[in-house]
Amino acid sequence: xxxNGSRRRDTTVADVAKAAQVSKAQAARALGNYGAVxxxxxxxxxxAAEELGYRPNELARSMNTGKSHTLGVVVGDIENPHFGLATxxxxxxxxxxxxxxxxxxxxxxxxxxxxxVRVLLDKRVDGLIVAPASSVETQHxxxxxxxxxPLVLLDRTAAGLDVETVSVDMASISYESTQYxxxxxxxxxxFISTLKSDAPYxxxxxxxxxxxxxxxxxxxxxxxxxxxxxxxxxxxxxxGNAESIRKITRELLAGPEAATAIIASDGLIALSVVEAIQExxxxxxxxxxxxxxxxxxxxxxxxPPLTVIAQPVYEMGTTAAEALIRQIEGxxxxxxxxxxxxxxxxxxxxGAPRAASVFS
Amino acid sequence: xxxNGSRRRDTTVADVAKAAQVSKAQAARALGNYGAVxxxxxxxxxxAAEELGYRPNELARSMNTGKSHTLGVVVGDIENPHFGLATxxxxxxxxxxxxxxxxxxxxxxxxxxxxxVRVLLDKRVDGLIVAPASSVETQHxxxxxxxxxPLVLLDRTAAGLDVETVSVDMASISYESTQYxxxxxxxxxxFISTLKSDAPYxxxxxxxxxxxxxxxxxxxxxxxxxxxxxxxxxxxxxxGNAESIRKITRELLAGPEAATAIIASDGLIALSVVEAIQExxxxxxxxxxxxxxxxxxxxxxxxPPLTVIAQPVYEMGTTAAEALIRQIEGxxxxxxxxxxxxxxxxxxxxGAPRAASVFS
DNA sequence: GTGAAAGCGCTAACAC
DNA sequence: GTGTTAGCGCTTTCAC
Numbered sequence: 039x040x041x042n043g044s045r046r047r048d049t050t051v052a053d054v055a056k057a058a059q060v061s062k063a064q065a066a067r068a069l070g071n072y073g074a075v076x077x078x079x080x081x082x083x084x085x086a087a088e089e090l091g092y093r094p095n096e097l098a099r100s101m102n103t104g105k106s107h108t109l110g111v112v113v114g115d116i117e118n119p120h121f122g123l124a125t126x127x128x129x130x131x132x133x134x135x136x137x138x139x140x141x142x143x144x145x146x147x148x149x150x151x152x153x154x155v156r157v158l159l160d161k162r163v164d165g166l167i168v169a170p171a172s173s174v175e176t177q178h179x180x181x182x183x184x185x186x187x188p189l190v191l192l193d194r195t196a197a198g199l200d201v202e203t204v205s206v207d208m209a210s211i212s213y214e215s216t217q218y219x220x221x222x223x224x225x226x227x228x229f230i231s232t233l234k235s236d237a238p239y240x241x242x243x244x245x246x247x248x249x250x251x252x253x254x255x256x257x258x259x260x261x262x263x264x265x266x267x268x269x270x271x272x273x274x275x276x277x278g279n280a281e282s283i284r285k286i287t288r289e290l291l292a293g294p295e296a297a298t299a300i301i302a303s304d305g306l307i308a309l310s311v312v313e314a315i316q317e318x319x320x321x322x323x324x325x326x327x328x329x330x331x332x333x334x335x336x337x338x339x340x341x342p343p344l345t346v347i348a349q350p351v352y353e354m355g356t357t358a359a360e361a362l363i364r365q366i367e368g369x370x371x372x373x374x375x376x377x378x379x380x381x382x383x384x385x386x387x388x389g390a391p392r393a394a395s396v397f398s
Numbered sequence: 399x400x401x402n403g404s405r406r407r408d409t410t411v412a413d414v415a416k417a418a419q420v421s422k423a424q425a426a427r428a429l430g431n432y433g434a435v436x437x438x439x440x441x442x443x444x445x446a447a448e449e450l451g452y453r454p455n456e457l458a459r460s461m462n463t464g465k466s467h468t469l470g471v472v473v474g475d476i477e478n479p480h481f482g483l484a485t486x487x488x489x490x491x492x493x494x495x496x497x498x499x500x501x502x503x504x505x506x507x508x509x510x511x512x513x514x515v516r517v518l519l520d521k522r523v524d525g526l527i528v529a530p531a532s533s534v535e536t537q538h539x540x541x542x543x544x545x546x547x548p549l550v551l552l553d554r555t556a557a558g559l560d561v562e563t564v565s566v567d568m569a570s571i572s573y574e575s576t577q578y579x580x581x582x583x584x585x586x587x588x589f590i591s592t593l594k595s596d597a598p599y600x601x602x603x604x605x606x607x608x609x610x611x612x613x614x615x616x617x618x619x620x621x622x623x624x625x626x627x628x629x630x631x632x633x634x635x636x637x638g639n640a641e642s643i644r645k646i647t648r649e650l651l652a653g654p655e656a657a658t659a660i661i662a663s664d665g666l667i668a669l670s671v672v673e674a675i676q677e678x679x680x681x682x683x684x685x686x687x688x689x690x691x692x693x694x695x696x697x698x699x700x701x702p703p704l705t706v707i708a709q710p711v712y713e714m715g716t717t718a719a720e721a722l723i724r725q726i727e728g729x730x731x732x733x734x735x736x737x738x739x740x741x742x743x744x745x746x747x748x749g750a751p752r753a754a755s756v757f758s
Numbered sequence: 759g760t761g762a763a764a765g766c767g768c769t770a771a772c773a774c
Numbered sequence: 775g776t777g778t779t780a781g782c783g784c785t786t787t788c789a790c
Contacts, residue, residue: 048545048767050766050767050768051767051768052767052768060776060777061776061777061778062767062768062777062778063769063770063776063777063778063779064775064776064777066767066768066769066770067769067775067776070768070769072769072770073769073770073775073776074775074776075775075776076775076776079775079776093516093519093520094520094767094768095461095520095522095766095767095768096520096521096522097457097460097461097466097521097522097766097767097768098461098766098767098768098769098782099767099768099769100457100768100782101455101457101458101461101766101767101768101769101782101783101784102767102768102769102770102781102782103768103769103782104782106457108500108521115486116476116482116485116486116489117479117482117483117485117486118482119477119479119482122476122477122478122479122482123477125476125477125501126475126476126477126503129476129501129502129503130503133502133503138500138502138517138521139500139501139502140468140498140499140500140501141485141489141499141500141501142489142493142498142499143486143489143490143493156453157498159453160453160454160455160456161456161457161468161498162455162456162457185408306695309695309696309699310695312699313695313698313699316699334696335666335669335670335673336669336694336696336699336700338673339669339672339673339676339696339699339700340696340699340700340701341700341701408783410782410783410784411783411784412783412784420760420761421760421761421762422761422762422783422784423760423761423762423763423785423786424759424760424761426783426784426785426786427759427760427785429784430784430785432785432786433759433760433785433786434759434760435759435760436759436760439759439760454783454784455782455783455784457782457783457784458766458782458783458784458785459783459784459785460766460784461766461767461768461782461783461784461785462765462766462767462783462784462785462786463766463784463785464766
């Protein structure tokens with residue numbers, strides 16, 4: 039005893055076993071409730087555990103079961119409400135099934151993503167959900183299934199990776215939205231994305247993001263169906279921060295060939311675009327029409343309320359987590375995977391272009 | 399050898415040691431780079447490791463070092479941008495110091511929080527950051543320092559818990575903001591919070607949240623300094639979901655004693671309040687003034703832009719993580735902890751009350 | 759510098 | 775039912 043102070047060791051099964059006067063194995067069985075244990079023993083063990091304040095060491099448990107009951111989640115930016123909501127979906131679904139979540143942010147940098155995957159694999163998570171920063175650089179993702187752990191992709195697909203992917207059909211919703219803009223009379227439709235790229239966008243260029251590719255494909259198809267060709271000069275990438283987005287917006291809206299409608303690829307971009315439009319003293323939709331991906335609550339509060347492409351983000355999160363856990367537990371795929379689809383919510387930010395008559 | 403297929407075991411130090419023709423201990427030393435290892439051995443071990451694709455098992459490592467290099471983070475709702483941003487701060491700071499983050503959502507339910515703490519402790523995280531759902535029920539938080547692991551509180555304090563807490567001084571910013579409203583002529587100032595409570599608010603009532611208490615204290619002080627008494631009937635709790643918030647807003651704005659100004663306790667509430675105000679056909683600030691906690695980007699896009707109380711949320715996250723890691727590593731507190739303060743950003747949502755002359 | 763061996767706390771064979 | 779005995783993959787004495 040003496041001065042029993044300083045660093046107190048956690049109480050272990052051995053301690054409990056001793057106190058309950060049974061073998062370590064029996065104590066472990068009672069505590070982990072598996073195997074066969076007499077009521078008498080179970081009672082004594084549980085009482086002793088309670089008494090001693092025993093708490094299982096999950097690390098030790100994980101070590102010999104090989105299961106950590108932990109999911110690794112790798113997203114571009116948790117600060118972005120899109121991922122915030124998706125993460126909420128993931129953690130909710132995970133908790134429901136007894137799994138925890140280790141979250142890593144990549145800032146949409148592939149290097150950080152590679153590192154994140156390494157760390158999570160080293161930590162022996164049971165599976166991973168990744169929203170890949172790049173649909174092209176995917177060797178590090180390849181390693182996940184190779185290491186025997188399941189992987190589910192969120193939002194974007196990855197080249198050459200045959201894994202379950204939870205995302206909505208971007209091509210068709212993009213097609214539909216573009217049609218809507220075309221019918222309103224727009225021809226000069228700009229698209230702004232955060233996607234990093236060394237070179238400015240040119241038609242037919244290979245893109246790093248399946249998601250953006252699909253959206254552009256949808257737009258192109260809508261144009262071509264009307265016998266029009268799609269204005270590749272209005273696609274702007276590298277819309278990284280607020281400042282660059284304002285700059286892009288100003289450029290897009292200047293000159294004789296200015297855009298008459300702008301599509302923002304996500305909520306963060308939308309914020310800066312709308313701000314820039316207001317700063318220019320322009321009015322939506324009289325001077326410029328506006329459309330954005332993701333339906334956040336604030337989009338209803340602007341004047342006018344914004345027309346958006348709503349994605350079932352929370353459901354995508356739960357779906358991804360459920361799919362992953364299903365794979366981890368080796369169960370068969372759900373009979374019918376309900377397709378997740380985006381939909382266009384027409385509010386007030388799309389109108390006829392100023393000089394519609396010129397074109398139509 | 400034979401059909402070396404099926405389940406491939408991960409390669410371990412033992413495998414590497416064998417391949418490099420050294421003892422397991424030496425291989426481990428080279429790999430973990432600690433202890434003394436000759437250049438020759440190190441080289442051979444590293445080469446063998448590379449060759450075999452060795453990856454350390456962090457679980458095993460954690461088990462005998464007792465350090466998991468993982469932080470547990472418990473927040474009310476990651477979907478709330480306030481926590482999204484704080485979490486971003488935490489993960490950024492953690493990553494910078496080589497720590498990972500396990501995130502758990504409590505939905506502001508104390509029961510879920512108790513469970514979350516238990517799970518994280520069982521997983522042997524090195525320390526925890528908790529935004530406590532309740533400032534009163536805190537026995538489970540007590541257990542964290544008792545178990546020998548550091549705890550840092552975020553946003554709210556907890557009764558009887560002497561741990562580092564990262565939050566801004568709510569009483570003074572609330573005082574300042576209330577003064578501002580009073581000077582604009584408001585007397586009927588409502589305050590809406592998500593805080594759960596069995597009974598409606600009454601003056602002097604004990605609240606579950608230190609944060610809300612402080613805010614109300616600040617308001618009260620501002621009123622009293624002007625020789626006025628503070629309208630406790632305008633404090634509304636239990637603003638849980640969009641529907642209840644709209645209902646509260648409608649009530650607050652009806653009748654002869656209607657509120658002339660509304661303060662929303664967080665961004666989620668603000669969204670619904672503003673929407674409800676618009677639905678009622680009222681105009682901000684002509685019909686009702688509005689003030690909210692947290693400065694989100696969208697607050698600049700409404701008409702008029704909203705007057706807000708900006709909190710350094712991201713910095714609170716990084717500060718909390720840094721403080722926690724400092725404690726984990728047993729280092730002394732930073733010489734000067736820079737005080738985090740909120741500030742009032744006056745935009746356009748506060749004006750004179752409709753019937754200001756009646757009061758002044 | 760190096761290696762053998764003893765754990766970390768738990769689960770899982772395997773006997774009895 | 776119960777206890778004994780090996781491990782899981784790593785770190786860490788402790789000799790040499």
